[in-house]
Amino acid sequence: MTDAPSTTDPAPPNNPAPLLDLPALRRAELAEHPYRWAELPHTLNDPDGRTARQLEAEFPTQGFQLTERTDHGAEKTYRTRNLPLITHGRPVAESRHALTPLWQRLVDELAAPDYRAAVAQATGRRLEHCTIEVRAVRYGPGYWIAPHTDRADKVVTQLWYFNSQWPADWQGTLRILGSAAPDDVTAEVAPRQGSSVLLVRSTDSWHSVTPVAGAARQDRRTLLLHFIDPTADTDTGTETDTDPGRRGTRADGGPVDAFQQADATGRSEYPGSARD
Template identity: 35%
Template sequence: MLNLSAIQNGTMQEIPYKWVVFENLLDKQTQTELIKTFPTKHFQEYSGKSHPSLLEEYYAEYTYKDYQFFRRYVFYEKDGKGFQHTADLSEVWQKLLEELLTPDYRSAIEQLSGVNLKNHSLEIRFFRDRPGFWNRPHTDHQLKNVTHILYFNEEWNPEWGGCFQVLNDNQTKSVVKEVIPLPQYSVAIVRCDRSWHMVSPISLNATQDRLSLHMIFWASES
């Protein structure tokens, strides 16, 4: 299902840190089936109200303070928790998740990133980001070593924003690469102290949520 060879043989950019954008890791038919059956249940709601002072102090140029997004944990390897709420997922989603848990997928990400993932725990999350959402410049948690993202909006107007942006520093204008959240694109990054990135604000005129699936390899705390 996933083009693991393309992942394994992908070329990581080195400036300003390790990142790569893939095209068509999933074939068109599979993309369509996944888009049509993207889940709607078991999501937890989050809000920009959780850190308004931070947004106002450092990023006053953005006015979306009260955004919403919805997150659903579907697999959590740490502490043996495993799958969470999968009965509602379509057959094609079940198949993709099974493939993401194979040694071949982990090996492909390992070869791509250059990170030894032997003692890492895999976490898989669904996201639904509402109009008004944005994710401020950040480098990720220090244990969140490798992140791989797939997108599942059949159509997306570039004027809506909502793009993954590789940044040169912690400033919103220092964009090195911008990726529209369309299903033919996929992003992977390796975390470091310079791995600044963000999601540009989704316009309030957007007529749909921004849909994505995140695969995260967490390093052990010990």
């Protein structure tokens, strides 16, 4: 499977203009059914698409850790590869060193008060007390996230996509669900380059990512941000990822801890959360 973008442009000139189109974000109109969410086709300040293409070309490649739970008895199963960029509101130094200057600028804008204020205005949620968690996520063939609602402390989630080509037969779509049933589909969002999705967490905010097809010639590339309420009672959520007794299965069929995370060499060292 190749992992190169379909087009490359010369690097844009040095431009201090913001990468994020915060006015467009503030104007976002959220659907109310089956819960509050929105698909935003244009969230980058990028009229000619050049910045989106450069972000795609420079999407991180190193340092990703495999995170999976494949036990079908679990409430939520998944397989993704994750690179933490901001954890507990703080940049992850090891990851930042691997980012290009353009990606560093984007991460800095996500950590800034103006972005937080724009999301608060769009969603109507108070976010000033929240910390942020940001990570880059890669979905290879067969990777997925089963239907779930987010933990109760994940107040708002925003995702951005970085695939200029994503044919329908590659699958790997975000599904907005009306219930825990995987076929109770209200809307389906393909990971189109430069587009974004806002999700306001509730007890009914069911969603999933369908398995990426074996025919996919690129990883599905996502930037994922959560606003985390440190005072929330996570026992009210539907996920039980914090339970150290939950166990999944290795590729060879043997048991693993629920949070076993391994890189390509099989090591399981990364302690951070990769929960969606």
